[in-house]
Amino acid sequence: MxxxxxxxxxxxxxxxxxxxxxxxxxxxxxxFGFWKRMGVPSPDYFPYIGTMREIKKQGIYEFDKSLITKYGRIVGMYLGSNPSLLIADPEIIKNISVKEFSKAPNRFQHFSETKNEMRHGLTAVEDDHWRFMRNTLLPTFSSGKMRKMDPLLRMKYKLLLKSLKTNADEGKPIEFKQTFGAYTMDVIASLGFGMDIDSQTNPDNLFVKYAKELLTFSFNPIIILLVLIPKLDIIFNYFNVSPLNNRRVMDFFKSAVERAIEMRDNVDKNRQDLLQLMINAHKDTDKNDMEEEQAIQDDPQKWKKRGLTTDEVTGNAIVFIIAGYDTTASTLAFMAYCLATNSDCQERLISEIDSAIGQELPTYDNVQTIEYLDRVLNETLRLYPPATRTGRVGNTELDIGGYKVPKGIELAFAIYALHRDPEIWPEPEKFDPERFSPEKKSERHPYAFLPFGHGPRNCIGQRLATMEIKCAIVYILQHYRFKPCDETEIPLKLAKTGLLKPLNGVKLLLEKR
The missing domain is CATH 1.20.5 (Single alpha-helices involved in coiled-coils or other helix-helix interfaces)
Structure with a gap:
């Protein structure tokens, strides 16, 4: 050559x-010029890595807040190669939540092709299947059902106080995130699975072990790879090594539900817990006064009232763990911290508890009469919303703030940033329960406060979570005060995970009243 x-x-x-x-x-x-071509404000990102590097560095909550502060209430961004629109405008969020509610974002759509039990849960199903399931589950969370759960909840908050008593009486600091985590785990196991696990005195219980494993999530290299190329998880799942579908954990909870259903005799069938209520849901005639039923659109006959399948019951039981364990425990810990570091608010709350119910045991009904308790809880949720970001996926092209956004684009609601917007909440870093007085609430856009979401796809379990939180706090304050100590971290550092929680826990003292 x-x-x-x-x-x-x-x-x-x-x-x-x-x-x-x-x-x-x-x-x-x-x-990656998608948002620039549309004229949407958007920072420059390294291709395919998108926002992940900054999210890992700052946490989703601070990252969202920095974007909204710099670019305004509508910001274009990317997660991996997928465009996403970050929104912190209450009116726009309202329009989307009310109209585009049948589909929530799911980066791992292939779940519907695998044997992951969560694909049967309320947060994963879509369109008429979602409407059917939402309608079927609504009576389970009616006020009447909450009242019937009082005896089961009472056992758990009594056990909570008992577990606190020794350290409280000896004047030792208590790590409340961990303590409240054991309490909420007991509540979820009892109400969701019909199991009395007593994790407050037996933290090595197998249920606790698997539940914590289910909830453990970190931005490791495999997760980042799956965000970039979601369909790779089909291969990982085939070889039973998927970090998003741990078969060992899923099989444990599936068998737990199946055993609980099989073991229920005539006495057990009268147990008022979520598991039994889900089993009987198709026969329930209760109405949920918080929400109207959704109209079935395509084929009403296909979704006529039927019982939930075992897979649907299992899927929703697992969703209740994910949605109700760590989020509720963190809210309780944040609330204890806010009361300990704002003694005037705590004293007013104690005074109202004494006046409204005295030493009566807290119930679903009587905690509703403590008006200031509601303000304290809401202000805690404003400062520390467990879900810092939620969203929707548009089924059609949408006009959002003057921008024509194609269908299929994820629309992310920046809840943490919205809750700390100084134009909506003056002195946003200050703990001030009076923001939730009737007068102040009437002046504010209702979609400026979204701890449980809003619209038809809001958190279906918010009534139960609120009862669980209020009863525990009231029962503790009937006997003790929360007090800061040398080990109390002020201000709290927050973990950079998806759900908002204190990085190093919350260490406080309990002072006997």
Whole structure:
């Protein structure tokens, strides 16, 4: 081969390599120029890594807040290669929540193709299947059902105080995130699975072990890879190594539900817990006064009232663990911290508890009469919303703030940023329960406060979570006061995980009243 032909071949390869690089460059510029072409304010991101690097560094909550502060209440961003629109405008959030409510974001759509039990849960199903399930489950969370759960809840908050008593009476600091975590785990196991596990005195219980494993999540390299290429998880799932579908954990909870259903005799069938209520839901005639039923759109006959399948009961029981364990424990810990560091608010709350119910045991009904308790809880949820971001996926092209957003784009609601917007909440870092007085609430957009979401896809279990929190706090304050100590971290550092929680726990003293 002569020199000329060799040089010719080299030139062909150089041309081909250059062509590939130019094609990749044009593709990347086009793909990641989506928001720029639409005129939506958007920072520049490293291709395919998108916002993940900043989220890992700052946490979703601070990252969202920084974007909204710098670019305004509508910001274009990317997670991996997927465009997403971050929104912190109450009126826009209202319009989307009311109209685009049948589909929530799910980056891992292939769950519907795998055997993950969560694909049967309320947060995963869509359209008429979602409407059917929402309608079926609504009576389970009616005020009448909450009252019937009082005896089961009473056992758990009594056990909570008993577990606190020794350290409280000896004047020792108590780590409340962990303590409240054991309490909420007991409540979920009892109400969701019909199991009395007593994790407050037996933290090594197998249920506790698997529940914590289910909830453990970190931005490790495999997770980041799956965010970039979600369908890779189909391969991981095939070989039973998927970090998003731990078969060992899922099989444990599926068998727990199946055993609980099989073991229920005539006495057990009268047990007033979520598991039994889900089993009987199709026969329930109760109405939920918080929400109207959703109209079935395509084929009403297909979704006529039927019982939930075992897979649907299992899927929702697992959803209740994810939605109701760590979030409720963190809210309780944040609330204890806010009361301990704002003694005037705590004294007013104690005074109202004494006046409204005295030493009566807290119940679903009597805690509703403590008006200031509601303000304290709401202000805690404003400062520390467990879910810092929620969202929807548009089924059609939408006009959002003057921008024509194609269907299928994730619309993310920046809840933490919205809750700390100084234009809506003056002195947003200050703990001030009076923000939730009737007068102040009437002046504010109702969608400026979204701890449980809003619209038809709001948190179906918010009534239960609120009762669980209020009863525990009231029962403790009937006997003790929360007090800061040398080990109390002020201000609290927050974990950089998806759900908002204190990084180093919440250490406080209990002072006997």
């Amino acid at each position: 002569d020199v000329i032909s060799i040089l010719g071949n080299i030139n062909v390869w150089i041309f081909l390599i250059a062509f590939v690089f130019v094609a990749i460059y044009i593709h990347v510029k086009w793909k």
